[in-house]
Amino acid sequence: MSSNPTACLLVIGNEVLSGRTQDLNIKFLATGLGSIGIPLREVRVIPDVPEVIISTVNEVRAKYDHVFTTGGIGPTHDDITSECISAAFGVPWEPHPEAWARLERRYEPGEFNAARQRMATMPRGAALIDNPVSIAPGFTMGNVHVMAGVPRVMQAMWACLAPSLAGGPPIVMAAVHARGLAEGRIAEGLGAIQARYPEIDLGSYPFYRTEGSGVALVAKGNDRAAVEAVIAEVTAMIVDLGATPIQGEPAI
């Protein structure tokens, strides 16, 4: 997967760090990014603290091809992502005419107040990311894509943004699972298979369920033939150990 562009996700929000909110954006974006060949390499969950947001954005935008942020673009005092992106890029934070026009149309006369106008205030040079759910747009600034934190709004923005991203070859994933087989019994054989296919990422994930425990073996990579060869070898090993391989993964 070395030829693929890379991505980092910043989840911005005290509500995830306090445990109030169960994050759902990581899995959604990880899956979506993988499907367009831009594997997610790192996620950071950071608080609504300007210095932390600014320094983190500048660190990761230099390190990865794409940075995605979720959270902190609403109208309230704790929504500070947009100002922080301006500060990180060293550009003015100013009304964006198209975002302003969209929001002005959305509200009744007199209701487009100062707080809501903040949602139309963006770093100079920002390109809008459409928001079909609640109008207030996200934006792209350089390689940083700024999206909402509310999952259904973020997902709608992603649907608008994704077609414009130039991905790499898609990442192919295949899996087999072995019920009743412990990781400790297959570890040696798995390690040997991984060593023969260094370009494939072979993961081993135990599961514990009332209907029976076991291990899920997952192979990922750009080369479909190699991914399938790895799963075939793992399957043969499971048979050799007297267990029954089940292609695909059980529902999580």
Added chain:
Amino acid sequence: MSSNPTACLLVIGNEVLSGRTQDLNIKFLATGLGSIGIPLREVRVIPDVPEVIISTVNEVRAKYDHVFTTGGIGPTHDDITSECISAAFGVPWEPHPEAWARLERRYEPGEFNAARQRMATMPRGAALIDNPVSIAPGFTMGNVHVMAGVPRVMQAMWACLAPSLAGGPPIVMAAVHARGLAEGRIAEGLGAIQARYPEIDLGSYPFYRTEGSGVALVAKGNDRAAVEAVIAEVTAMIVDLGATPIQGEPAI
């Protein structure tokens, strides 16, 4: 909350970054840490890549009072957290006598193989974290607490570890929600309340549900009286705006 010790969580595992697995450990540990007065300040999700794990551990253990890791301590080739912690601390990775004895007792004669012996191999100086679920222990090395990635195993380890951690004053949280009120209408008043209580963290979180949308307002801090005063002021503002405040939060 400035007097509280701080925590960082490292979620180690390709399965979260690929979108295969929905992380459940962040919310659990964020909640548990808050309840003992060690607020979670940052989370990073990183891949099973030795250089990344080693450099990240060394960066964050210098920055936070406590570092918690989940994932990568099983018997397979992709379980490399323990070796990486040894490398980060610059100490030998060697059999831990007590961990070894526990695992040897767990398996039938001849079944405690080389892969399983890796789970009893730890950085020199590690203190065990008990694992009542599946025996193989986690460990503490300096201010780094190394736990399993499987949620129910991690949760059992946390129950064993938490009483030994010296926390700060617990973080008090209170909430009120306003159904049918948009964030943009309360933003100005909220900002004014936040400005009067700088030591309290006041968050605003819109929700969208079939039975009605609205905003949840959440106050957090060490001082219960100040947290309650903030919620009282927010409640009065909701009433002034003609909406009905509901104490506490709706189920998520």
